[in-house]
Amino acid sequence: MTKTLTTIAFLTRLGAAALLIAGGSAGCGSAEPSEELTAARAAYEEAHQSQARELVPDQLLEARQALDAAEAEFDDDENSPKARTLAYIAHRKSLQAMAAGDTAAAKKQGIEAEREYKELLEAVAKKTRQKLGKTEASLGQTKAELDKERRELEARQKEIAEKQKELAAEQEARKRGEEELGKEKAARAEAEKKLAAAMKSLEEIAKVKEDARGTIITLSGAVLFKTNESELLPIAEQQLRKVADALNAYDEGRKIVVAGHTDSRGSASFNKRLSLSRAESVRTFLVNAGVSPDRIRAVGKGKDEPIADNKSAEGRANNRRVEIIVEGVNK
């Protein structure tokens, strides 16, 4: 380059000398434009057509002025080093103006893209917020529903647990009841069995019948006492023991009346006394044999309630008797 410029300078000087020699005036403009000037003109033309004219008019103007200066120098001094340098500079200025125009356009696009990007981001954020809001709302709702459901379930569980407890208690009570019932039943069966056995053995020695007053056990007077006596015969005690067993087998709640009866012979008062005394003897024995004294009483009926004809010996024998009346439950 240095060499070229030096050569150019030398040639220019030579040209100037030649002109001096020719005696003509300088700057006739007949020379071909330099490579630099041609390039500068083309570059300016291009810059003028580019977006630089609209976007960076100041820079285009600078390029124009640079080109004008180069042209003036060319007119003045043809392809002098200065003219060529100015053309070179004008070329660069045009390129620079174009670059500046492109820069401005790119910046505009950048700003536009940035604006769009921001808008999009905002839209995304808004959408996301809305979605989040919705999700939160439905989450809250779901949570409330779940809470409610959980409370209901808990209440239900409690209810069920209580019911189970109640059921268990009921079962327990029923079981106990059944057991008791079973025991009671067994006890009753046992008592009934005992009673049946007692009654059976009683029936062997006494007449047993049921009537409105209850169960009536009739013992013959002859078996129990000597004539006109109220002291029990030894054999009678054996029989009365069976009676006592039967009475003890009966329900404790039932009252017992021991009633003495005579035949029609003798005075009424004597008979009354005798019958009562005999009934007392039987009562005393029975009490001693385990029958509760509270439930048993003795009465003397005398000859007032015969069950047979007193005219015959057999009838009188039947009338002489002790009745043990076990009263009905309803009494």
Next chain:
Amino acid sequence: MAIRLTFRQFACLSLSLSFLALGVACGASAPPTMQQSKTQSAIRGAEVAGAEDTPKAKLHLKMAKDHLANAEQLISEEEYDDAALVLRRAEADANLAIALAKEAQARERAEDLQKKVQELKREME
């Protein structure tokens, strides 16, 4: 002065005179210190602007540096006028390198943003 000179004599004299005149002119001019520092700062500006990262800018930065080297050579040879012109070329190339670097950066940024926009649009679909 009516001295008649032959053509050859005239030519010789003219040449000598003109060389003398130019030589005097050259000798009289000062080194282009101001232009040199303007050029150097333009080159630094181009480097700072990132001209090395863009092929076109890099090319003109290299031209500027080459011109500067030539100019320094001319200065050392006391060819100050030529050096000044070469320095002006260097400055023009350095300024162009700056403009090209800026253009590339603006373009890159715009493309980046446009790409982001496209990506976001795709994501939103």
